[in-house]
Amino acid sequence: MFDIARFSCYNRGMISEEKLKILTEGAKYDVSCSSSGSRRKNEGGIGNGSAAGCCHSFTPDGRCVSLLKILMSNDCVYHCRYCPNRADADVPRATATPEELCLLTVDFYKRNYIEGLFLSSAVVKNPDYTMERLLITVKKLRTEYAFHGYIHLKGIPRADETLVREAARYVDRMSYNIELPSERSLKLLAPQKSKESLLLPMRRLAKEKELFRAEKRNGLFLPAGQTTQMIVGASPEPDGLILRLSQNLYRKLGLKRVYYSSYVPVVRDSLLPDLPVEQLREHRLYQADWLLRFYGFSAEELLPEGENLPLEYDPKCAWALKNLHCFPVEVNTAPLEMLLRVPGIGAKSAYKITQARRYTPLTLEDLRKMRVVLRRAAYFITCGGKYSGTKSRTGLRGLLSTGIQPAKQLSLFDNPNALLPLSEAEPAYSALTGEL
Amino acid sequence: MIYFIDGTKEGFLTAFLLAFPDPDSAIASSEHQLALGQQCAFVTADEERAKRAERRFLQLDGRCMRELDTLLRSGEKNKEQIAFRYLRLIAQKQRPVRDMLADADVLAASECMARVGHEAERLKGFVRFLESASGALYAPISPDNDICDLLGIHFRARLPGYPFVIHDVSRKKASVWDGEHLFLAPLERAEVLLSADEEAWQSLWREYYRSVNIPSRLRLKQMRGYLPVRYRKFMPEFK
Structure with a gap:
C-alpha cells in the first residue's frame, strides 16, 4: 500500500510565492495547456492520465488551467530578440530546484488543482546542463514521488540526444517550439536557434516512437506525442505559408497540435513590429488548422501560399x-x-x-x-x-460577412499604447510571447 | 394517471410496467404538482418485476439501462417523465432509438443525459480537496445532478493512496474512499481539522492563479461560460 507518511517529510521544501510568480509569468504565454492523449495508469502512488484531458480552472482571460505551467528557470544565455527573458534584459531572475518543482506538482495535484505539470525552461548555462536538470526533475517526479499524472516537457534545442531520449521515457508529451515560420526570420530574431536545431530533435523523437511501437517495448514513450508553437506576426510570413508548414508537420512528423500565438510587443527592437497582432488572425489560423485536422481540407484548397486568410469570413x-x-x-x-x-x-x-x-x-x-x-x-x-x-x-x-474590415488605417487615437514607451505600457517581463 | 415513485431505479421500472399501457400516464417523484381532477398512485418498488423489465430492456437495447441510470441522476424536475417517454419509445419500437434525434422524446432524453455527463466531466476538474490533519482529503460540492458517486470512482483510480470524502452538501450524502472500500453514506455536515500546511498551499495556488492570467486579454464572459459562478463556491482561487 502507498504510504502517505513518507511524503510528509518533504514538506520543508515548499517553493516561495515570489519565485512561483516569476517562473509562472515567464511561462504563461505558452499557449499549449492541453492534458489529453495519455491513458497512463496509476501503478501505486499518485495520479493517472485522462485521455480526454481535463480543465481544472479558468482565468479571467478565458483560458483554461489544466497543467501547472511553469519555467524551471528564466535565467537565459540566449538573445532571442522577441523574448523578455533574453540574457541582456533587466528582469528578476529565479531558478527552482527539482525538489521544489516535484513537491509543488504533487501537492497541487492531490488537491485536484491541476492535471499535471508543463515544465519548460530558459537555457541556463548551456543546453545540455538545462536538459539534464529538466530530466532530473521529471525522473524524480515519476520515480521518487511515484507521480503518474500528465507531464508535458519542453525540449531544449541543441541538447544532447541521449538526454532527450531518456526524458521522453518519463513524460507524456514533448514539444519543441518552431518559434517563427521561416528560417530567415529565425536567423534574424533568434540567432542561436536554427530550423534544423528545432526540427531534428522532433524528427528523432518521431522515429524513436515508431521504433518503440514496432518493437512493442515495455513502458510508455511519449503517449501524447509531440506539439509545437509558432509566433504569428513578429515576422512577415503570410498565413498560406504558415498553414503549409503546419500541414507538413502533421503529415510528416505526426504532430498532435500546432499552436499559434499572436505576437505581443514586450521588447522594443528595430527588427520587430511595434503594434500587437490582432487576435482575430490567430483565431482564423486555428480555424484553418482545425479544417486541416478534422474536416479533410488541405492547405492548398484553403488559400494560395502567398496570401493571408480573410478576416471577414471564417x-x-x-x-x-x-x-x-x-x-x-x-x-x-x-x-x-x-x-x-x-x-x-x-x-x-x-x-x-x-x-x-x-x-x-x-x-x-x-x-x-x-x-x-x-x-x-x-x-x-x-x-x-x-x-x-x-x-x-x-x-x-x-x-x-462578420463586418470586420480587413484593412485599417492607423490612427493616432487607435492605440495609445503604440505611442508610449513600452515600459509604461506594460511591464516587459510580465508579457512574454515566445519562450523556449 | 400519475405514478409517484421513490426515486430508485427499481421503483421506476415497476411504475413503468404499470404506466406503459396507458398513453396519458406519467411518472413523477414526490415534488410533482397535481392538476385538478388528476388521478394518482404511489408505487412501491417490486424487485421481481423490476428485474424482469430490466432484462427485457437489455434485450432490446444493451445501453439503455445505463442511460436510465444517468437520467435518474438528473437534477431536472421532470426527469422521470423524460426517462419514461424515452424508454416507452424503445418498448414500442422494439429496438434502440437513441439516434432518432428528430424525435422530441429522444432529443429531450439525449439532452438531459448530456447535461448530467457534462457536469460530471466538469466537476472532475472543479472539485477541490482540503487536506485534513490526518492526511485524508475532503471536498465539498453542490452539483445540479446527483453525481457524487461517479466522482468517487474517478478519484479512487487517481488517488488510491489517499482516503477521501466527496461531500454533496445539498443532497447531504458523501462518496467515501477509506483506502479499501468506496461507498456512499448519508452525511449531514462535516467538521474538518485542516493540516498545518493546507493554508500555505492554498495561498500558493492563489498566487499561481493570479500570475498565469494575462490581464490585457480580459474575457470574463468566456470564463463564465466555462466555469459558471455556482461552481466557484468551494474553489480556493475565488476566495
Whole structure:
C-alpha cells in the first residue's frame, strides 16, 4: 500500500510565492495547456492520465488551467530578440530546484488543482546542463514521488540526444517550439536557434516512437506525442505559408497540435513590429488548422501560399464562397464529407444529421431543434429540396460577412499604447510571447 | 394517471410496467404538482418485476439501462417523465432509438443525459480537496445532478493512496474512499481539522492563479461560460 507518511517529510521544501510568480509569468504565454492523449495508469502512488484531458480552472482571460505551467528557470544565455527573458534584459531572475518543482506538482495535484505539470525552461548555462536538470526533475517526479499524472516537457534545442531520449521515457508529451515560420526570420530574431536545431530533435523523437511501437517495448514513450508553437506576426510570413508548414508537420512528423500565438510587443527592437497582432488572425489560423485536422481540407484548397486568410469570413465560409458550384447540398442525402464542408456545420452536427436522417427526412425545423447552427449553413443547404437562403449570389457575401474590415488605417487615437514607451505600457517581463 | 415513485431505479421500472399501457400516464417523484381532477398512485418498488423489465430492456437495447441510470441522476424536475417517454419509445419500437434525434422524446432524453455527463466531466476538474490533519482529503460540492458517486470512482483510480470524502452538501450524502472500500453514506455536515500546511498551499495556488492570467486579454464572459459562478463556491482561487 502507498504510504502517505513518507511524503510528509518533504514538506520543508515548499517553493516561495515570489519565485512561483516569476517562473509562472515567464511561462504563461505558452499557449499549449492541453492534458489529453495519455491513458497512463496509476501503478501505486499518485495520479493517472485522462485521455480526454481535463480543465481544472479558468482565468479571467478565458483560458483554461489544466497543467501547472511553469519555467524551471528564466535565467537565459540566449538573445532571442522577441523574448523578455533574453540574457541582456533587466528582469528578476529565479531558478527552482527539482525538489521544489516535484513537491509543488504533487501537492497541487492531490488537491485536484491541476492535471499535471508543463515544465519548460530558459537555457541556463548551456543546453545540455538545462536538459539534464529538466530530466532530473521529471525522473524524480515519476520515480521518487511515484507521480503518474500528465507531464508535458519542453525540449531544449541543441541538447544532447541521449538526454532527450531518456526524458521522453518519463513524460507524456514533448514539444519543441518552431518559434517563427521561416528560417530567415529565425536567423534574424533568434540567432542561436536554427530550423534544423528545432526540427531534428522532433524528427528523432518521431522515429524513436515508431521504433518503440514496432518493437512493442515495455513502458510508455511519449503517449501524447509531440506539439509545437509558432509566433504569428513578429515576422512577415503570410498565413498560406504558415498553414503549409503546419500541414507538413502533421503529415510528416505526426504532430498532435500546432499552436499559434499572436505576437505581443514586450521588447522594443528595430527588427520587430511595434503594434500587437490582432487576435482575430490567430483565431482564423486555428480555424484553418482545425479544417486541416478534422474536416479533410488541405492547405492548398484553403488559400494560395502567398496570401493571408480573410478576416471577414471564417476559412470554411471563404472556401465555400469560392466554390459555390458545390452548393447547396441536400442534408438528407449528402455524404458526411460534404456535410463537413458546409459552413457552420461542425463535426458533431454532421454526425447527428447522418444518424437522424436514417429514420426520417429532416426539415430545417428539425435541424434547428437538434441545435445545428443555421446562421451560415442555411445558405448552403436544402432540406428535402427546399432552399431557404438567398437567391442573390452577390448578396450572399454581405450576409455572411462578420463586418470586420480587413484593412485599417492607423490612427493616432487607435492605440495609445503604440505611442508610449513600452515600459509604461506594460511591464516587459510580465508579457512574454515566445519562450523556449 | 400519475405514478409517484421513490426515486430508485427499481421503483421506476415497476411504475413503468404499470404506466406503459396507458398513453396519458406519467411518472413523477414526490415534488410533482397535481392538476385538478388528476388521478394518482404511489408505487412501491417490486424487485421481481423490476428485474424482469430490466432484462427485457437489455434485450432490446444493451445501453439503455445505463442511460436510465444517468437520467435518474438528473437534477431536472421532470426527469422521470423524460426517462419514461424515452424508454416507452424503445418498448414500442422494439429496438434502440437513441439516434432518432428528430424525435422530441429522444432529443429531450439525449439532452438531459448530456447535461448530467457534462457536469460530471466538469466537476472532475472543479472539485477541490482540503487536506485534513490526518492526511485524508475532503471536498465539498453542490452539483445540479446527483453525481457524487461517479466522482468517487474517478478519484479512487487517481488517488488510491489517499482516503477521501466527496461531500454533496445539498443532497447531504458523501462518496467515501477509506483506502479499501468506496461507498456512499448519508452525511449531514462535516467538521474538518485542516493540516498545518493546507493554508500555505492554498495561498500558493492563489498566487499561481493570479500570475498565469494575462490581464490585457480580459474575457470574463468566456470564463463564465466555462466555469459558471455556482461552481466557484468551494474553489480556493475565488476566495
